Amino acid sequence: MIKNSELEKENFNIWLIEDNLHFRRTINGLINQTPGMKCSNAFETCEEAISLMETEFPPQVILLDIGLPGMTGIEGIEKFKKISPSTHILILTIYDDNEKVFDALCAGASGYLLKDSSPDKIIGAIEEVLSGGAPMSMQIAHKVLEIFSNLKPKKNDYGLTDRESEILKLMVTGLTKQQIADQLFLSFHTVNTHLKNIYVKLHVNTKSGAITKAFKENLI
């Protein structure tokens, strides 16, 4: 499987954090059987790994479970990344809900695999993060795109005119009516009128309400 001479020379350092003894041993063995990779430490909890990371040289890759006793894997990611930003975190878990996937990737994970991945896939994923990729199980990649498409929601159309949108944008920056008027070389009264119309269209009756709505519904 592995015939990359670079890998064989470098002997990449990998840590494993996994509370299930059996799975930990399996993965550990798998990595150490792979030329060019070495699972130098295997932990049951993030806490143990963190304390060692502060004294020892950090690994290139951490294989990280999410459902752990004590600190969760998600929380762990941030800690690891703070200590060693260059270490790649590869999530290896049973959880595939949007929430966990989203949080893990936001926290800085470099990849996300489900535990049903084959040994080949797991080793391949480690190689992929090492070469700058972002390995994901098929289902996870799909979820990621799902999250994306929900990210930019139906751009609700309240029928704001161009001028009104422009004024809404300025309002969001925190300007008062008078300041907006100055900025656009308009009379205070004109801005006042526009605001009134904006409020009617957005069904609000305060600046705060308009701003909140603007953010929540991507009107900015």
Next chain:
Amino acid sequence: MIKNSELEKENFNIWLIEDNLHFRRTINGLINQTPGMKCSNAFETCEEAISLMETEFPPQVILLDIGLPGMTGIEGIEKFKKISPSTHILILTIYDDNEKVFDALCAGASGYLLKDSSPDKIIGAIEEVLSGGAPMSMQIAHKVLEIFSNLKPKKNDYGLTDRESEILKLMVTGLTKQQIADQLFLSFHTVNTHLKNIYVKLHVNTKSGAITKAFKENLI
């Protein structure tokens, strides 16, 4: 390469939108050589494809370029998805900037390949979308995670107390000071004081400013 009996039976319908004649012919040939796949239509522009889509039966997959004459691929995605939500859009382009990737995936693309992908990869990607996956070139997957980690920015800590955060949350819902006071069974003056302190901590001096900051920096 392809030995999936399901694919051979079904003969999946694929459309191609690509303005480069040479590349269009190449991909067209590639698909038609693949058992179980048929490139039934190849277009130069989104406009042509859209008009045909309104009369003919839509394909299972559209291979879509982004840099097209007339309507861009990104704009096209939304149109296609509106006409036929179940059609998978697979982006095949030279553009790999965050902006385009982000927009395409938000618009509802099911995958994103770079044009330097090998024929095998392209066919593999089509199979992957058909089986519910989300194929991405390695670089693209990496960019996607990059976008994610920038999504949840440094949760700036302004040292708000629990009470202050609570009041900030209520403020965002559009309540007045008096309404917030009622909600929390506090005096108007107490809320007023808390707001003053919030303003100092957030370096703002209006409700609007506080709300904007709350949204922009995820303080909610």
Next chain:
DNA sequence: ATGACAATCGCACGTTCGTGGTATATTAAA
């Protein structure tokens, strides 16, 4: 036990906002 912080409550004053009106010029559609 002293000090720092958080949470609560109070008042006064000037500023800004929200809303009820009215009105004109321009432009685009019917």
Next chain:
DNA sequence: TTTAATATACCACGAACGTGCGATTGTCAT
């Protein structure tokens, strides 16, 4: 050509806000 929509401008008044001063109480660590 009439109509509708948009952008512009004005006024007045009460409500809400922002900010300057206070103050008391409790908690928690030093």
